[in-house]
Amino acid sequence: MSLEKTLDLFRQIAESTVREEAPLVDKEAKWPEQSMRRLQREGLGGFVVPQESGGLGEGLLGLAQACELLGEESASAGLCFGMHCVGTAMIAAKATDYQKKNFLEPIAAGEHLTTLALSEPGTGAHFYYPQTQLLSVSESEFMLKGEKTFVTNGGKADSYVISTMGVDPEALLHEFSCVVVEADREGIQWGADWNGIGMRGNSSRSLALQQVKVPAQNLLGQQGDQLWYVFQVVAPYFLTAMSGTYLGVAQAAFNEAREHLMNRSYRHSGMSLSQNQLLQHRLGMLWAKVERTRQLIYNACRQYDSGDPMAVLSIISSKAEVAHCAVDVVNEAMTLSGGIAYRENSRFEVLLRDARAAHVMAPTTDMLYTWLGRALLEQLILDS
Numbered sequence: 001m002s003l004e005k006t007l008d009l010f011r012q013i014a015e016s017t018v019r020e021e022a023p024l025v026d027k028e029a030k031w032p033e034q035s036m037r038r039l040q041r042e043g044l045g046g047f048v049v050p051q052e053s054g055g056l057g058e059g060l061l062g063l064a065q066a067c068e069l070l071g072e073e074s075a076s077a078g079l080c081f082g083m084h085c086v087g088t089a090m091i092a093a094k095a096t097d098y099q100k101k102n103f104l105e106p107i108a109a110g111e112h113l114t115t116l117a118l119s120e121p122g123t124g125a126h127f128y129y130p131q132t133q134l135l136s137v138s139e140s141e142f143m144l145k146g147e148k149t150f151v152t153n154g155g156k157a158d159s160y161v162i163s164t165m166g167v168d169p170e171a172l173l174h175e176f177s178c179v180v181v182e183a184d185r186e187g188i189q190w191g192a193d194w195n196g197i198g199m200r201g202n203s204s205r206s207l208a209l210q211q212v213k214v215p216a217q218n219l220l221g222q223q224g225d226q227l228w229y230v231f232q233v234v235a236p237y238f239l240t241a242m243s244g245t246y247l248g249v250a251q252a253a254f255n256e257a258r259e260h261l262m263n264r265s266y267r268h269s270g271m272s273l274s275q276n277q278l279l280q281h282r283l284g285m286l287w288a289k290v291e292r293t294r295q296l297i298y299n300a301c302r303q304y305d306s307g308d309p310m311a312v313l314s315i316i317s318s319k320a321e322v323a324h325c326a327v328d329v330v331n332e333a334m335t336l337s338g339g340i341a342y343r344e345n346s347r348f349e350v351l352l353r354d355a356r357a358a359h360v361m362a363p364t365t366d367m368l369y370t371w372l373g374r375a376l377l378e379q380l381i382l383d384s
């Protein structure tokens with residue numbers, strides 16, 4: 001299926017199931033079960049699975065556009081689907097035959113959901129320095145001990161891509177490992193439900209790993225080559241999933257403001273707000289902000305998909321910029337929509353709460369600009 005046709009399918013699902021489920025997802029902090037299951041049923045679970053493993057083999061541009069369409073209706077649905085794709089891309093990057101058969105093929109068949117568990121309470125925004133231990137039990141088995149936080153799709157996925165310290169006690173801080181852990185392994189304990197002010201359907205829960213044993217075959221790549229994953233897979237896919245989702249949030253706010261200006265007219269003058277020159281100007285500026293962010297994101301994705309080594313800088317800028325774009329556009333669109341936008345449970349209330357997560361989701365906006373500056377000054381991107 002061409003990307004264009006696949007995106008049409010995303011649009012249909014977003015405008016029906018995702019839209020219908022969205023109010024409950026926010027109100028009751030409900031994981032978007034119906035949306036996620038429909039995406040899987042319609043063959044989109046394997047969106048980024050390579051074609052040789054039965055997937056659609058899409059890259060970053062597709063991921064950004066898919067998350068944008070979902071995020072326009074529900075930021076939680078966009079991020080839950082996006083995190084499934086990030087976990088999938090991590091598994092696919094250096095998949096062994098065992099991992100293809102046990103993870104990628106079921107993902108492509110819509111029978112398996114995965115996700116990424118990097119963040120930890122001890123290292124917070126510095127997600128690339130995990131403290132979770134990976135201990136060697138035997139040649140064929142590892143044991144995990146540690147704690148993860150904010151695991152999106154927590155308790156809902158069939159497997160978790162988990163970052164850990166290196167097995168070798170001499171391993172340096174950045175020489176960590178990643179393993180894929182099936183949800184039904186003994187020793188997995190979930191914390192309380194996620195109760196954020198926004199992104200309320202994410203099921204971003206904390207996870208205690210209490211001596212969880214996994215087969216050595218579940219190790220992704222080689223021990224110690226995980227910094228490669230951070231810049232080649234985690235950063236591009238994770239940042240793009242978020243960029244697409246929050247671009248969707250900004251677009252949704254723009255649409256609401258445009259609707260209001262089109263439909264609101266005054267009894268005393270008979271004039272529509274759409275005829276007011278100041279408001280026309282402000283709406284034009286709003287559109288330009290959304291569109292230039294969209295072009296930055298799409299261009300970064302095209303760079304990555306074509307193998308440009310400079311793509312990572314554009315991807316980093318995209319997520320920093322879209323965080324500002326989403327928060328600013330929602331705020332400004334609210335002003336254009338007047339008092340009605342300020343009522344409890346309005347669409348804007350949800351958009352405002354959802355947009356605000358963009359800045360704090362790691363890599364956070366401050367860290368992204370610092371990484372950019374360091375790279376431009378020919379310094380190592382990550383701090384010690």
Ligand SMILES: Cc1cc2nc3c(=O)[nH]c(=O)nc-3n(C[C@H](O)[C@H](O)[C@H](O)COP(=O)(O)OP(=O)(O)OC[C@H]3O[C@@H](n4cnc5c(N)ncnc54)[C@H](O)[C@@H]3O)c2cc1C
Nearest residue numbers: 116117118119124125150151152199204360361362364366
């Ligand atoms: C809705 C939501 C969903 C999430 N989903 C996932 C997920 O699926 N998987 C996952 O692994 N994580 C996920 N996260 C975790 C997210 O990435 C964390 O919020 C992030 O790691 C920040 O950690 P912290 O809250 O401990 O912040 P802290 O580490 O306490 O940081 C606080 C502030 O200090 C700033 N700061 C710290 N160090 C520096 C520095 N060196 N330079 C500049 N600024 C700095 C940070 O930028 C931040 O603004 C999610 C978070 C949210 C809110």
